[in-house]
Amino acid sequence: MINAETLADVHTDDPDGDGSGTWYCDIDASRYDGPVEIAVKGWDAGTRYGVWSPFVTLQVENPAASKPVVTIDSPADGTQVDGAVMIEMSVQAKNPLSSAEVRIDGGKWLKAKADGSSGRYKYLWKPLSGASGTSRIEARATDQRGNVGTSLTTYVRLGGAAAEPVTVEPQDRAIWIWEKASYNLFYNDGSKEVLDALAQDTATFQSDPVTTFYLGIDQLYGTRVMQEAPEKVRAFVSWAHSRGYKVHATIAGGTILPYMGAYSRYHEIAVRTMEDVINYNLSAAPDERFDGVNVDIEPYILPDFKTAQPSVQIQYLDGLSKMIQRRDAAGINLPFGTVIPRWYDSAAQAQNIPWRGTATWLSEHVQNISDYVAIMDYRDTADGSAGIIQGALGELAYANAIGKPGSVVIAVETLDIADGGDPETITFREEGRTHMESELDKVYAAVGSDPAFAGIAMHHYDPLRQLPSDWGPDRITWEPPADDSSPSAVSVRPTAAAFDHQRIDVTFGRAFDNTEVEEYYVYRSTDSGFEPDESNLAGSTRGLLFSDTGLLPNTTYYYKVAAVDVRGNRGPASDETSAVTGDTPLAPMVVRGMEITHTGTSAKVSLRVVDKETNAPIPAAIVHGRFAYGAGKFVDIVTDADGMASATSEAVAADRQVDFIVRRITAPGYYWAKAYDVREPLSAYEQQAETPSVLPEEEHADDGPHQEGNAVDGPHQEGSAADGSRQEGSAADGQPGHSLAGLLALTFGQGELSPVFSPDITRYTLNVERDVSAVNMTAAAAPETAVAVNDVPLSAEQPSVEIPLDTDDTTVVIAVTPPGGQTVTYTVTVVRQGAEAAAPAGP
Incomplete structure (x- = not known):
């Protein structure tokens, strides 16, 4: 991670293949001037949660890359103006300037004049007579090396216009649509038909219709649709409104890792992202405007959310406040919704957070400043102390207490999360849509009449479309509209580039279809001129990049790409591209x-x-x-x-x-x-x-x-x-083999272990009552087998240990080493009912 704006894969020098070695990444420093923050993020093979290196700041002295810093000094932000307005700006630059400019309401850039003082410029703006409403002012400066710096937006109101009241409307049901799907909606008209069919379908699973889209508008593969093609966004929002839907722009911190936007040093990036939505709405016709903004910054993913509490929590709240202030300065009706996990009112990391003179739960601070919250209430059952209903009661009660009706959205997960460290109980993926609808019926029955309840949201569009009724032989799947037309060829010929001895990255341009391009098939061969078919299908991707891994070293591979739509119609294969893998001693x-x-x-x-x-x-x-x-x-x-x-x-x-x-x-x-x-x-x-x-x-x-x-x-x-x-190629058919040996039994004096212990199963959950402060564990092992619990050895004479519990979930790691054998690690997550884990997955 470089300056929260670039994420680059690192190379590993692991000559013996033991999974450890030297990691490195080549960084081109010529594009930077000043502090450059670097951190490395990886994933723990045991817990499958993220791990971070220390953050390192490099100081780059490179004036040639220095961008001017531009500030609008007058008029003041959020004020009323009348008559001619003198716009004053100041510029700090290391290089001589070639221009200083302003623009009003997204119009043409207009040259500002130097006012005689170093770095100060002005422009006399004469609004049209009788103009009323909010106007926006932006400034920029360009130096003689071509570096461009832009100001934040200044909002002013003309003609005595008052701020619009913020109105929060029901959002039942809502659905998140992330960029790989949303960009299809922007650039491929047929994709709207598929979305509309899914949203309106209440018969297949006896479900409620979708009324609200949380629409991802961030960059995708370097394209920033809000800046580069706002007309595409306007067309989609206008279409959605014509069909009776509401559309909330979903944004995060604007950083390449969205949660980095929680840090104060990156707040300006988050604020600019908020301004993109505000400025879009100000320039759009009424039927083209977003109905709200859905903000998904998840600070608990940061390494110091727990270790430096409450620093990150406070920075996060400050950042949200700055984003809301931009909306308030503009004075427009744009409800601000914040996505939060279910444990902001129960976990130790969210308790007694001091902010603005009050120490309280993080959830309450967020609810105080937000127009609504969307709780990532990710569980696969409605009832029980850890169920969906219980997870939302605190936020519902607090919303009623502070007088914010219709401000709590309860969200559920449909994504396949098995590759991560979170338990399968956070998603309906394994149970299917029928079970999910049954559990949501219970949620509606329990809280549907609560004045604070705003609706159910589902995460997210792509996995929801593919979620069957169940995984049995008679399962039902959602059917997109009938279609027998094939997609187009990809719009940009594929390019292949070797990353190392076993990986080649293939990139290509978008294809188009009269419905939705579901995925791209990538075909691979070691022979040039090959004919693509099932035998040489390397895999598929939803996006415009495919990483082909597990290849042979020093080998030339050839690739072709074809688009496939939601009905399985395959488009023409692309031209061929190729790359040669590197060398390895392995x-x-x-x-x-x-x-x-x-x-x-x-x-x-x-x-x-x-x-x-x-x-x-x-x-x-x-x-x-x-x-x-x-x-x-x-x-x-x-x-x-x-x-x-x-x-x-x-x-x-x-x-x-x-x-x-x-x-x-x-x-x-x-x-x-x-x-x-x-x-x-x-x-x-x-x-x-x-x-x-x-x-x-x-x-x-x-x-x-x-x-x-x-x-x-x-x-x-x-x-x-x-x-x-x-x-492709990770699973196959075969016969039973051996099972793990060493640990014969594992028992706990408190709680219920799930699943039931088996030597072949290495990951468990132990559910205990909330008031339990410690658990007693006993391990029975085969002769001469070494057992250590959280690095503390056990013995035949002392096979038991008392394990104190944290205020949130506690992880117990049991290392079992048979004589002369390989160590096997068992993990038990102890969940105190009513207390939540510190970092579950979010939407």
Whole structure:
């Protein structure tokens, strides 16, 4: 992360393939002048939550890249003006200026004159006689090296115009639409038909219609639609209004990692993002204006939210306040809604936050200044002490207490979150749409008549469209409008670039369709001039970038891309592009054979890891993967001497569709060449083909402005790659293999362990009552097996330990090492009912 504006993948120098080594990233400093903040973010393989390096600030002395700093000194922001107005601006610049300009209401840039003082300029503005309402003033300066600096906006009201009252309307139901989908809506007219059909469909799942869109408007692949093509936004909002929908612009901190906008040093970026929405509304016709702004900044993802409390919490509130102040200065009717997690009124990190002379819950501070809140009330059951209803009662009660009716939106999750560290209980992904609607009926019955209730919101458009009624054989899926027309070819020829010895990035231009382009198929071959078909399908992506990983070193790969619409119609393949992978001392390993069976209560996966070239089994390979569809458990397993490993899912009915996806494999001297995994049964592993396999369709990533692919503590944990791509070849068929050994039993004196302990299952949740301050744990292990609990060794004489609990969730890590074997780590998350985790996923 560079200055919260650039996110770059790092290279790893890991010559022995043990998963650790030197990370590096080349940074072009020529574009910077002044402080440059750098941090590295990764993901813990055990917890699957984010981990950060220390933040480092470099001081770059490069005047050639210095942008002028521009300030409007007069008129004062948010004031009334009459008659001719002298606009005064000041400029600080390291390089000689070539121009200083102002513009009014988004019009032409007009030259300002120097007023005789160094760095000061002025322009006499003469508003039209009789003008009334809000006008906006902007200023910019350009130096002789071409660097451009712009001011924040100054808002003034003409003709005695009063500020408009802010009106919050019902938002039941609402749905988030992130940038990969929203940009389709902006640039492809047919996409509106699909959205409209989904929103109006109440029959398929006996659901309520969608009335409100939380529309992502941040940049996507370098395109900033609000600045570069506002007419596209106007066309969509106008269409939505003509169909009876409301549209809220969804924004965050404006930074490349949205939660960075919580820091004071990046508040100006967040404020400018807010101004984009305000300025758009001021220039738009009434039917083209946003009905609100939905702000999703999630400060708890920052590393010091917990360690430096309450510093980040206060900075976050200051930032929200500054954004709201811009709306107030403009005096327009633009309801400000803040997205918050369900635990801002219960977790220790949100308690007694001092701000503006009052120390109270973070949720109450946010509700005091916001027009509405959307609670990420992410649970898959309505009832119970940890259910959806209980999670919203505090915010509903407080909204009523402060006189804000219709200001609490309750949001639920449909996204596949299994790759992250959060439990599957936060999403309806495994249960399906029928169960979700049943639980939401309970929410409506419990709080639907509460004066503060504003509606249900669903996260988000893409996974909701793909969510079936359940994962049984008779499941129902939503059907988009009938269509037999194929999409166009991609508008820009693909370009391929090798990142390292096993990854090539493929980028291309948008395709168009009379409905919605659902995804792009990316085909790969080592032969130029190949014909794209299912046998050489490398994977698919929702966006315009595909990272093809698990390739062979020093190899030329050729690619073609074709768009596929929501009805499965495939467009023409693109022209061919190619790239050559780099070198590595590591040998390729692959999964060669996999099978999923049912044990009677759960699914079981068995797989074999072998040397790609020799087919020799690879022992002690660490396999990280997750079950999919009707199950979602993430497991970490270790291969035995025959290269075999197995694991079981959470409890799942025998008739449910279940698959398994390998996410990462490490073994000394090897790297995982996943593109060459073989989907043959284990009984046939001796005879196998070398063609990449095809994985059953899996949830796509949507990295939007707030997404980070597999960023497990980020607001949107989507898909399998940071670029939103889905690779094929991670799951297959096979036979049962061995199970983990060492830990024979695990019992707790308090609470209920879920699922029931099995040596093959490595991740658990222990639910205890809120007043429990410690739990007693006893571990039974095989002879000569070492067991350590949170780094404290146990013994046969002392197999038990008392574990004190934090005020929020407590993680218990149990390391089990059989004699001469590989250490296996079990994780138990202790959840005190009524207390929430400090960083669940958000929308």
